[in-house]
Amino acid sequence: MINKLIAILFLSIIISACNNQSGYEYMPNMYRSPSLETYSTNTYFKDSINARLPVEGTIARNYLSTFYFDGDLEGYLQSGKFAKNPLEINEKNLKEGEALYGMFCAHCHGPEGNGGGSIGHPIYSNIPHYNDKKQIRRTGKTMSELKAGHIFHSITYGVNAMGPHSSQLSEDERWKLVMHVQKLQKLE
């Protein structure tokens, strides 16, 4: 009798366990409140986008830029001459720079900065090496001779097939990256 009971219990659990539907909401207002969320729609605006761009020229707190060069070739050459890394080169910044490099650069430039990143697309398969001493770049110099300002300019505005990364990285983060790239330039 008990055996039968257990068998029936098992059987019924197996039958009812087939239910994998989910997503019922009890009092949906608790889940979806009328307050606006970052990516929600906002009918007060014509285009209904809640994620607005800041007014042009807005400077966020603690984000006052020290880099005032344009995105063209002249700005590039100028930044190489005049832009200075405002951060102190120390172990902590270098370590953070290396971590950032792993997140933002290594998939194309490779962990050692000599190409060979994980992206297999032909367009990104032959990336200039940071320690290259042969090929003359737009500065009239080689990759290994590029100055901090050049590197910062390239990250900010992009160069050739590399897009601008200023929206993903704060200026401090970019300067930390520059530190690490300068370290890779010296690799043999």
Next chain:
Amino acid sequence: MRKELYLGRKIYLVLIFSFLFSNTIFAQIDGEELYKTNCTACHVMTDKRLVGPGLKGVTDKYSKDWLKKWIINSQEFIASGDEKAIAIYEEYNKQIMPAFYFTDEEFDALFAYLENPPVEEIAEAVVASTEQVSTSNKYLPIIILLLILTISYILLILKNKLKSSLGEATESIPQTFYNQYKLFISNKTNLVFTGIIAFVVISNFAYSTMMGIGVYTQYQPEQPIAFSHELHSGINGVDCNYCHSSARHSKHSGIPSANVCMNCHTYINEGTDEEGTKEIAKIYEAVGFDPDSRTYIEGYTQKPIEWVRIHNLPDHAYFNHSQHVVAGQIECQECHGPIQEMEEVYQYSELTMGWCIECHRESEVKMEGNEYYAKLHEELKAKHGKEVFTVEEIGGLECAKCHY
């Protein structure tokens, strides 16, 4: 003996072949290497434009002398007033090609390579099997049910046939069912058992339904662009933080704006198949980009890409990504599951309070070498005389941490 002879023949063949091809191979390696180290950052070997024009048939379009002058110093060449040079300079938005000081031998090798580029092997498209296993699974219970009904129907007909041949009274099929049913409920044990089964099934169903309220595990909505995390994150190895860069700074992990897509897709216009190319074209439609001329269309009204939200915590629970990613040093996958293997993202974790609490009870805070906890760790060590602390022990279960 035979084997030796065979081996000898093989070596002989190899020698002949290497002799035949040695000259051409050595000449080519040089040109290919030059091309790959110097040109591929801006040019491709087709007629598609990258940063500069595609180099297919470039040696037919321009004379070798012209090309030499252009490559050695394009700026000077343009300044000298050459019409073709000015035309190409204008066509490519006055992008400057850096100067390359090749020797004559290097030029010969490079031109030889450009004249006869290696024919690229056309990758065979893997035809996905169109058979859908999931649909056959879905209909399986119905098929089984139909099968049982047909068999019982046939058996009943047989029974009637046998009975009629014996000269006994036959009964119709509904009658048989009704008689069987009456026989079944006349037995009390049967009733008790059926009752128990019904009770367990119903209460289990009710319990799981109620526990599933507001739980979206496995939720996998269709997104406006069939973006594959498996391809971008798994195969191409792009770090999560590259696109979700605000996860380190903010409450939200952030949906990348289209300019992040365009960092690569300005130049990568084609998917691995036709479908992929169509999906990439959807980004261009949103931002107003013309992939043929590689320019943004002026005066285009850009449209947002309306991604469907998968993970949604109720408004009364506070969760902060940067707290977990930067201070807590948790991998994204611990909550989001094997995202790098998901062709289409689904919700991996329950995101219920029980799930949060369980993790806070069990996980040890990574305090060692973590600047964020340096001071706290020293104080806790002095106070409690131990090294390892769980999230619970530093207040991770307090109500007001998440509900305020």
